[in-house]
Amino acid sequence: MTDRRALMTGGAAAAAAAAALLTPKDASARPLEDVLRSGEIRVGVNPTLPPRALFNERNEIDGFEPEVAAAIARKLGVRLTLQAVGSPERIPMVVSGRIDFVMGAMSRTSERAKVIDYTVPVHSENYGILAVQGRGHTSLQALNNTDVTLAQVRGTTAIPYIQRAIPNARVLLLDNYPDRNRAIAQGRAQASFDGIDSVRFALRPFRQVQWEVTATPDFGVTYSGLGVAKNNHSLRNWLNVALYELHTDGTIESLWEKWFDGPMFTKVPVSPFF
Amino acid sequence: MGLTFLSIQGLSVSYGGKADVLRDVSLDVQRGEVIGLIGPSGSGKSTILRTLVGLLKPRSGTVTLDGQVVDYTSRASLRGARDRFAIVFQQYNLFQNMTALRNVAIAPTLVKKRAKADVEAEARALLARVGLAEKVNAYPDELSGGQQQRVAIARALALKPDILLLDEVTAALDPELVGEVLDTIRALQRDGMTMLIVSHEMAFIREVASRVAFLDQGLIVETGPPAEVFDQPRSPRLKEFTSRILRH
Amino acid sequence: MGYDLIYSQVTGHVPYLLGGALLTLQLATISFLVGWAIGLFNASILHFGPHPARLAVQGYVTFFINTPLLVQIFFIFFVLPDAGILLSPYTAVAIGMSLNAGAYLTEIQRAGFQSLRREEMDAATAMGFSVPQMVWYVVMPHIAKTLYPPLSNQFIIQVMTTSIAAIFAVEELTGRAYNVNSLTFRSMEVFSIVAVIYVVLTLACSLALAVLGRWLFRVKARIV
Numbered sequence: 251m252t253d254r255r256a257l258m259t260g261g262a263a264a265a266a267a268a269a270a271l272l273t274p275k276d277a278s279a280r281p282l283e284d285v286l287r288s289g290e291i292r293v294g295v296n297p298t299l300p301p302r303a304l305f306n307e308r309n310e311i312d313g314f315e316p317e318v319a320a321a322i323a324r325k326l327g328v329r330l331t332l333q334a335v336g337s338p339e340r341i342p343m344v345v346s347g348r349i350d351f352v353m354g355a356m357s358r359t360s361e362r363a364k365v366i367d368y369t370v371p372v373h374s375e376n377y378g379i380l381a382v383q384g385r386g387h388t389s390l391q392a393l394n395n396t397d398v399t400l401a402q403v404r405g406t407t408a409i410p411y412i413q414r415a416i417p418n419a420r421v422l423l424l425d426n427y428p429d430r431n432r433a434i435a436q437g438r439a440q441a442s443f444d445g446i447d448s449v450r451f452a453l454r455p456f457r458q459v460q461w462e463v464t465a466t467p468d469f470g471v472t473y474s475g476l477g478v479a480k481n482n483h484s485l486r487n488w489l490n491v492a493l494y495e496l497h498t499d500g501t502i503e504s505l506w507e508k509w510f511d512g513p514m515f516t517k518v519p520v521s522p523f524f
Numbered sequence: 525m526g527l528t529f530l531s532i533q534g535l536s537v538s539y540g541g542k543a544d545v546l547r548d549v550s551l552d553v554q555r556g557e558v559i560g561l562i563g564p565s566g567s568g569k570s571t572i573l574r575t576l577v578g579l580l581k582p583r584s585g586t587v588t589l590d591g592q593v594v595d596y597t598s599r600a601s602l603r604g605a606r607d608r609f610a611i612v613f614q615q616y617n618l619f620q621n622m623t624a625l626r627n628v629a630i631a632p633t634l635v636k637k638r639a640k641a642d643v644e645a646e647a648r649a650l651l652a653r654v655g656l657a658e659k660v661n662a663y664p665d666e667l668s669g670g671q672q673q674r675v676a677i678a679r680a681l682a683l684k685p686d687i688l689l690l691d692e693v694t695a696a697l698d699p700e701l702v703g704e705v706l707d708t709i710r711a712l713q714r715d716g717m718t719m720l721i722v723s724h725e726m727a728f729i730r731e732v733a734s735r736v737a738f739l740d741q742g743l744i745v746e747t748g749p750p751a752e753v754f755d756q757p758r759s760p761r762l763k764e765f766t767s768r769i770l771r772h
Numbered sequence: 773m774g775y776d777l778i779y780s781q782v783t784g785h786v787p788y789l790l791g792g793a794l795l796t797l798q799l800a801t802i803s804f805l806v807g808w809a810i811g812l813f814n815a816s817i818l819h820f821g822p823h824p825a826r827l828a829v830q831g832y833v834t835f836f837i838n839t840p841l842l843v844q845i846f847f848i849f850f851v852l853p854d855a856g857i858l859l860s861p862y863t864a865v866a867i868g869m870s871l872n873a874g875a876y877l878t879e880i881q882r883a884g885f886q887s888l889r890r891e892e893m894d895a896a897t898a899m900g901f902s903v904p905q906m907v908w909y910v911v912m913p914h915i916a917k918t919l920y921p922p923l924s925n926q927f928i929i930q931v932m933t934t935s936i937a938a939i940f941a942v943e944e945l946t947g948r949a950y951n952v953n954s955l956t957f958r959s960m961e962v963f964s965i966v967a968v969i970y971v972v973l974t975l976a977c978s979l980a981l982a983v984l985g986r987w988l989f990r991v992k993a994r995i996v
Contacts, residue, residue: 338950342959364781365957404938404947405954422861423947425939429850433941436853577898606900617891621913630909631899683899 279347279479282488291328293319294335294343296354298426301451301509303334303354314509315353318372321501325492337405341366344479351489357407357472367480369489370524371473373506376465376515377408378446382434383460387441390466394418401430401439407472408444415469416443427452435459450511471516490524527591529555529718530687535585537568537575544583545571547742553687553720558713560733560750561722564765567739569722573689576720577611578602589686607636610685614692616672618664618679624651625660628679636683643682650678654708670701674708681712688712690721694728726769730754738762782961785952792948793969797977799937799944800930802866807873807930808923812915814878816907819885829878836875842936844868849940861941869937873930880922884915916988924981928974945969 285291295303295315306312311332323330333349340352344366357375358368381387393400394416402409404423412421422439424430427448433439435456446463453461476493478486496502497520506514530553537546546568553559561569574580576587578596587594589608595601618627628647632638651660654674664672673693680688690709694702706728712719713732723729729736729750736753738746740761746753757763814829821829836844845868848859859867888911896906916923938947949966953959 338953338959338963341957361781361955362957364778405950407954409951410955422941423938423943423951424941429939432850436850436858438853438858579894579898603900606898609898611898613891613895615891617889617895619892619895619910619913620889621917631901634905634909635900679895679899 279344279482280350280485281482282484285326285328285350285485289328290331291319291323291326292331292333292349293322294333294340294349294352294354295319296336296340297334298336299354299448301448314505317505317509318496318502319353321496321505322489322492325495326488340477344477347479350478350485352477353474356474356477358475359407359410359472365480367478367482367486368475369478369486370493370521371475371518372493372502373447373474374514374516374518375407375445375472375474376447376467377411377443377469377471378449378463378465379441379443380431380434380446380449381441381462381464383462385440388462388464390416390443390469393441393443396420398441399439401433401442402444403427403430406444411469412443428455431456447510447515451509465515467516473518487524494520494522494524528552528588529557529590531586531588532572532576533586533588535572535575535587536583537571537580538583539580545742546575546582549585549739549742549744551737551744551747553718556716556718557734558717558719558721558732560729560736561720561739562724562726562729562736562753562765563739563745568742569739570691571742572739573611573691573720573722576605576687577609577689578605579611603635607683608686609689610680610683610687611689611691612673612676612680612693614695616664616669616676616696618672618676620664623661623663624656624667624675624678627664627675628682631679632682647678647682650681651675653681653711654678655704668701669697670704673697673701673705677705677708677712686718688717688719690719690723692722692724694723694725726754738765740765777961778958779961779965781956782952782958782965785948785956785962786965789945789948789952789966789969792943792945793973795942795944796931796934796946797973799862799866799869799934799942800927800977803869803873803934804927804930806866806870807877807926808881810870810874811877811879811881812907812912814874815881815885815915816903816911818878818882820903833875833878836872837879841868841872841933842939844872845936845940861937865934865937865940865942869930869933872933873926877923877926880919880926881915884919885911887918888914916985920981920985924978924985927981928977931974931977932970 280288295311295313297303297305297311297313301313303311303313303315311334316332319332320330333343335343335349335352335354340354343349344352353372356368379387379393386392387398396418399420399422400412400416401422401424402412403426409421412419422433424433430442431452434442446465449463476489478489497518503514532549532551535546535549536544538544549568549572551559561572563569571580575582582596587596594605594608596605619630622630625644625647628650629640629643632643633640648657648660651657654677656671656674656678659667659671664675667675694705697705702725706725709719709721710732721729721733733750735747736750737744738753745759746757746762753762754766757766814832817825817829845865848868849861849864852859892910892914893906896910901909934944935946937944938950943951945966949962953962956962
């Protein structure tokens with residue numbers, strides 16, 4: 251007497267939902283002129299990645315990315331609407347035109363660039379090792395050991411790097427950075443290989459642990475741009491020009507220092523050519 | 525007749541804080557006797573059977589079986605009582621999820637921890653004895669009421685009870701199915717099974733019972749051989765009861 | 773500027789996703805069986821047990837039904853370590869899901885006890901069954917039979933609920949979907965494949981449950 255019909259209905263509903271997702275009829279990104287005409291630009295930021303974006307004490311979205319987005323909106327002369335996005339849905343949000351571009355750990359990879367277009371870099375992403383002090387977890391060789399468990403955040407760029415460069419370490423994939431930090435503090439994992447840009451901010455609640463952060467600049471630096479829908483050239487070209495101006499007048503660097511308690515580990519080389 | 529086999533002395537039962545359903549009931553039964561319990565509805569006939577088998581707790585009184593006092597106070601000692609008495613209910617009360625064979629075999633294997641193969645052989649024999657050799661693998665909902673009641677009798681017999689308690693076993697049956705169940709009980713009587721039978725089948729009681737007890741409002745009003753009780757009732761209540769019954 | 777579906781970037785990951793589906797099924801089965809045992813035990817106590825034990829069961833049910841599963845697992849995964857109890861992700865999630873399912877399955881099976889046939893219980897009592905024997909041989913088949921639809925629904929819910937395990941480092945289907953997604957950025961392709969796997973998984977489960985029900989408890993479920 252399993253309710254087969256209800257199940258079938260459920261299955262059909264799921265299939266219909268999937269179909270709706272797969273054939274987004276009215277889903278199309280807005281070119282620059284549509285953004286200007288509407289008087290509003292909609293930007294996706296990820297408030298689970300402080301201080302890139304966060305909810306401040308007034309429960310408003312704040313942080314480095316919202317301030318950069320605000321500077322962009324001012325240059326464009328339109329109203330800024332911020333949309334909180336998480337890792338899994340950020341790309342569909344841009345592709346379907348529900349936001350005009352997305353920020354938030356959008357480090358460029360050739361694989362990702364098949365799906366989404368990037369502007370010129372906004373900031374660099376620097377990698378390093380986060381570990382508890384005095385255990386010798388200060389080099390990738392030391393981590394490349396079956397005794398070592400790395401706590402990482404699911405869906406982040408570091409993971410393919412780890413699979414390539416630290417293949418012997420075990421990996422514990424968690425949902426967010428606070429959980430990752432907690433896992434290391436509690437001894438579930440010994441270290442993490444990930445971005446270290448915001449680590450000072452993130453470790454504030456774990457003062458009882460003596461942390462050790464080792465940068466690994468020789469490993470390579472990645473760059474995060476703004477994520478724009480594929481082939482939305484008009485918007486992307488304008489954003490490139492705007493970012494050039496925000497870099498050269500020092501806006502981006504000063505906002506970075508304000509939110510990340512120090513300069514970028516690697517400066518973004520600014521080029522007049524896109 | 526030898527020593528008293530079952531002796532009920534001053535049994536009172538009440539439940540739910542109400543007045544006693546049974547009041548100071550005493551009854552002696554000899555081995556091999558068949559006692560017919562008659563009386564109007566609510567007179568306490570079924571209560572006697574349900575108390576003997578431990579479904580109801582007596583408020584006072586003693587039950588002595590084969591010289592041993594039956595202890596109804598604890599769960600452990602109740603096990604002992606349930607070894608000696610087996611009951612067949614009006615509604616058959618078969619386990620719906622078990623075949624006829626399993627219904628008959630489960631209690632001996634589970635409660636008495638006997639070997640499954642032995643018990644099943646016995647169970648088959650018992651089902652054959654009640655005329656259901658063909659139905660060992662049938663589930664209750666595949667059997668007629670009469671067949672179900674005969675499975676229930678076989679199930680009770682599988683416990684090898686000293687005394688079989690039959691509680692209105694034909695009351696829920698269609699008239700044409702009553703005969704087969706009564707035949708089964710007649711056969712048990714011929715085999716010398718000690719039985720307490722609650723029934724409205726007066727003709728049947730008269731036929732099989734060695735003695736009849738008439739209950740009214742929780743009291744045993746009169747006991748005696750069937751001929752005496754049915755034909756020469758002494759108390760006015762029994763007179764009224766028999767005249768009402770016999771008019772039917 | 774529509775989105776073109778390109779599955780070729782994802783198809784290579786399908787075996788990896790199927791491995792996650794296996795883990796999903798395993799987690800759902802374990803948590804359902806343990807939860808069902810907890811529920812049966814609790815419902816027995818609610819039906820037969822003394823007053824203090826009934827209160828304890830009601831407290832357990834109230835607590836687990838009125839707090840989110842996420843919070844319960846978070847507690848087991850991240851708070852217990854501070855008390856010196858460090859459970860593996862899989863164990864922590866399995867325990868959390870079992871305790872949670874146990875509360876719901878207590879409620880479901882309590883209804884089964886209430887619909888018990890008094891006559892069958894009388895017969896079992898009169899024949900000297902102990903309470904555990906009565907629960908196992910009389911109550912349980914009755915519950916399994918009469919409550920088969922809600923019980924199998926609960927199992928399907930367990931299958932869906934396993935997706936929460938991804939948050940706690942268990943690489944089941946959803947977790948693996950996130951992993952493939954972050955690698956390829958092909959969200960729609962990945963999640964449409966995962967949706968199909970879930971649908972196939974749950975349909976296969978309900979079919980298996982229907983066959984099992986017919987075989988074990990003579991529940992005459994119509995099978996496709």
